[in-house]
Amino acid sequence: MNKPYAVVGVVAALVVGGGIVGWFLGAHMRPTTGIPPRTVADYLHAVIEADRTFYTQHVVERMEAMLIVTASERWREEQALPLPAQFLQEASRNLGLEQRPFRYRLISLWPINPKNAPESERERHDLEQVVKYGEVVENTTHIDGRLYFRAIYPDRAVSRACISCHNAHERSPKRDFKLNDIMGGLEILIPLS
Numbered sequence: 001m002n003k004p005y006a007v008v009g010v011v012a013a014l015v016v017g018g019g020i021v022g023w024f025l026g027a028h029m030r031p032t033t034g035i036p037p038r039t040v041a042d043y044l045h046a047v048i049e050a051d052r053t054f055y056t057q058h059v060v061e062r063m064e065a066m067l068i069v070t071a072s073e074r075w076r077e078e079q080a081l082p083l084p085a086q087f088l089q090e091a092s093r094n095l096g097l098e099q100r101p102f103r104y105r106l107i108s109l110w111p112i113n114p115k116n117a118p119e120s121e122r123e124r125h126d127l128e129q130v131v132k133y134g135e136v137v138e139n140t141t142h143i144d145g146r147l148y149f150r151a152i153y154p155d156r157a158v159s160r161a162c163i164s165c166h167n168a169h170e171r172s173p174k175r176d177f178k179l180n181d182i183m184g185g186l187e188i189l190i191p192l193s
Contacts, residue, residue: 037149038138040102041188045153048088048104048186056084056159064161071161083165085116088186101191106155108184110174112166116184123152123187130154130185140192147192152185 060071060081071081082090085106092104107127111117118124126137130152138151157163157177166183167175177183 037190037192038151040190041138041149041151044102044104044188044190045151045186048091048188049153051091052084052088053158055087056161060084060161061159084159084161103189105187106184107152107187108155110166110172110184112169112171126152127185131182134182141189143189148189149192150187150189152187154182155184155186157181157183 060083063069063081064071069079069081071083074080075082075086088104088106106116107118107123108116109118109124109127109131118127122141126139129135129137131154134154136151136153138149141148141150157166157179160179162183163177163179163181166172166177
């Protein structure tokens, strides 16, 4: 099999698998079914982290080690693999297009992409707590007149790819990340109304 097609196949399988799980959780595990929002958020977090970790360790790192293809911030233009953070963003964006009832995104106190900065002082404070203590912070918030349950999970550097990109990037405000450091948070929003 041609190696670029194998890469496309693996990425497609991850996206389709994530989409199926997202559909299942969106269609069957809404807070209105009696499942506590924190439990739903924990389920979502487990799936999102498993997909991203698998993609990082078994696609990006493996393809780069075999000198087949690299991951790049400009992955569309360079016909490369998306960076793990971009993989997560694209999957989240696809959920938004399908009007799924939940949202998620990466946020950081040291974002390379300004879109990944906290959007409010409350969000900044909660993220500071996540980074300081390594624990989930949960609360409710209003967005566009709608009440959401919000959980921010620690986002740890799970691979060399995370560390090398952030530590070497010209726009990175922090360049001393080590394996397992908390680099920011994964925010999950679940509508309550």
